[in-house]
Amino acid sequence: MSAIETGTSQRPGLAALVERFPFLPALVILLALLALNGWFQPNSLGFRAITGLISTYLALMMLSVAQTYVVYAGDVDLSVGAILSLVNCVIIVLMERWGGGGIAVLMACALGILTGLACGLLNGFVVAVLRLQAIVATFATSIFFTGIALYVLPVAGTPAPTIYWRTYGGRFFEIPFVFYVVAALAIVLVMATRARLTTQMLAVGDDAFKAFQGGLPVTAIRLKGYMLCGVFSALAALCITGDTASGDPLVGGAMTLYSVAAVVLGGTALSGGRGSVVGSVLGALIIGLISSLVFYVGTPSQWQNLVQGLAILLALMLGVMVTRRVQR
């Protein structure tokens, strides 16, 4: 296999590295943000603060992973936030109705994931089978899902059972529960990059018509992307339920576009065909760190949105510039 090595060494080292690991620029930005956070508030790099950051942003990490799987194939899903809200309401109501015991919680979670899967299936059917425009179609389904969420739980505020949020915020063997979740997520994502489906989705994202001519089952692959997206959106809902400990039919609305931003920050091309889920996770963390940095710097509350927006814009520009420079 000596031919293989000569092939990659022909491209300059950094370019080859970024091409192989498209999330590298995001990783650098993330480390820089961590350093800045530490500079302004040394406590923010402490164990407790990092745990807090992860429990708050685990949901966005999951949601960004969900988004990545449809973006791989050149699609987009503007209903991930609505799916998250719906699943949040479904499990809250089920857990309350079933008494809030351990078994009830597990059953509710399983049903919540099935709900996410069903939502993804509907999205996939509308976009891949009926071939409606992904942006408009998933925007419509997002309104539909929000409608169901409002029917399931008309008013925000029903609390989650104590066992649920205590587990999410608790520790096992001195290690916070969310760290186990992150570890599990990492293992799943690394495994997923080796999956046949991932390569097939990326091939579809490169050029759907060529993929079709080449004999790939394009419709089925896009459908599977949306189903995966639904499942990860549901997992995101489980996380947010643990973090907020209550049900809210509108909790996810604002998170949809954050997930798209995280995907792009992570170095994935919105046109499809190129990217990584790891990058999306880093992108979600970048968004989280920017919010906390804005707070630590002591920005007056009325300016926080403005500064946060500018900072995200800056991070996006840096990432895109590095990627573009390297690809020339």
Added chain:
Amino acid sequence: MSNLTIRGARKAYGATVALRRGDLDLREGEVHVLIGSNGSGKSTLCKIVSGSVRPDAGEVLIDGKTVSIDGPRAARALGLATFYQELSLAAHRTVAENISLPELPGKGGFFVDRERLNGIAERYIRRFADVAGEGFSADARVEHLREDQRQLVEIMKTLATEAPILIFDEPTSSLDRSQVERFFEVLRELKAQGRAIIFISHRMDEIFAIGDRVTVIRDGETVGTSLISETKPASIIHQMVGESELAVTNGAPPAAAEVKTEAVLSVAGLSAKGFVNVSFEVRRGEILGFGGLHGQGQSAVLRSIFGVNPTDQGTIHIKGEKRTIRSPREAIRCGLAYISGDRGRDGVVHGRPILENVTPIHFLRNKLSLVRPGSLRERAAKPLSALKTRFAGYDQPVNALSGGNQQKIVIARWLIDRPDVLLLDDPTKGIDLQAKTDLFALIRSLAAEGMGIVLYSSEDAELLANADRILVFNSGSVSRELTGADRTRYNLYHAAYEAA
């Protein structure tokens, strides 16, 4: 191993019949050449076999059994694999992944088996390793490969299916000599294994080097099949042209206009992506034709001259002055005009009123910023009526017009301020017969008024009827110039196929 038979295949797109009666009889252990001029229907026939086009009528039989090919996947399941002229590769995936797609070797049903993936890739790369050139390896990404290397990947991908019936639609158009020879060695081995192979090429020498039988298609109909060993290039071209056509055009090609004036555009040694070392001159009053098969560099030359695509080498003189053109704006200021057959991409400003669609060049050439609509209408009226454009009002959106009338609007835009050179890039694509007649009458009168005109047309009849001289393109360079009485269909095909 299998035999493939196609009987009476027919395919129409709206009113245009792409394939009238396609017949083909492919036997195991042969390389069967399919040949026909532009738009003769050979690609449609291939697409029917590969499953990307469904025939309106006719039947396809494999080993005597009627089959229905519902799509590319169904074709694969039936043992048919296709090399696509436009390639079916994923640019951001590696060579190894592309070779195995869509059937990636699996491990536990879920994961890609990297070892087997690389093993499969190595097996096919090995055959071409010494001719593939620098940077070609199993884990190189297709986006970084040269055009010929991508074509090799598509070849390997087709071979990796190990299908009994293989269809190669112009697999050698970018390959160099040694790559073609290696590919032919592989084809001969496959033939010996009893595979059935359809081969399309525009190089006559290749056809005679590898083919066993040849089927000629003309005007959407299969004309006949003959043994390569019993035929010769000239008689194949005779079949492509047809007896009646030969009799007519051999008699008298249309008289060429008398042109003795100075060259208005002269191009020397022009090279860029898609063509090499192209030189020619256009005189005032002359219509210079670009001919040959599709995509041999004709459009690329025109687009490079007009500054749409960058040029690597060569010089351009306009009215005797040397010019460097880096953008269409500069080209327009130099007195060039470019009209593309792809109106949607290059011509029409969608959804905007007719007046706005007629006047942008006028604005640019006169550096206008504010104009009274009334005076603009006056200026627009003359070219529009000269072109017999039918429209309800200047405020009507341009999309409301038919294709032919839209193209007239695009042409009219260049006629308010007359350019010196008109570059026509397959301008009659998708417009009706009457509009075509009007268009060519206009082009002739523009030439008579002293404009120099370059006309690329993919319809050979148009070219023969209207061009005073024809440059025939083959693989990105001019293979022959046809003048005077030489401008016959026979000579055109002869040059296009580089028949010896």
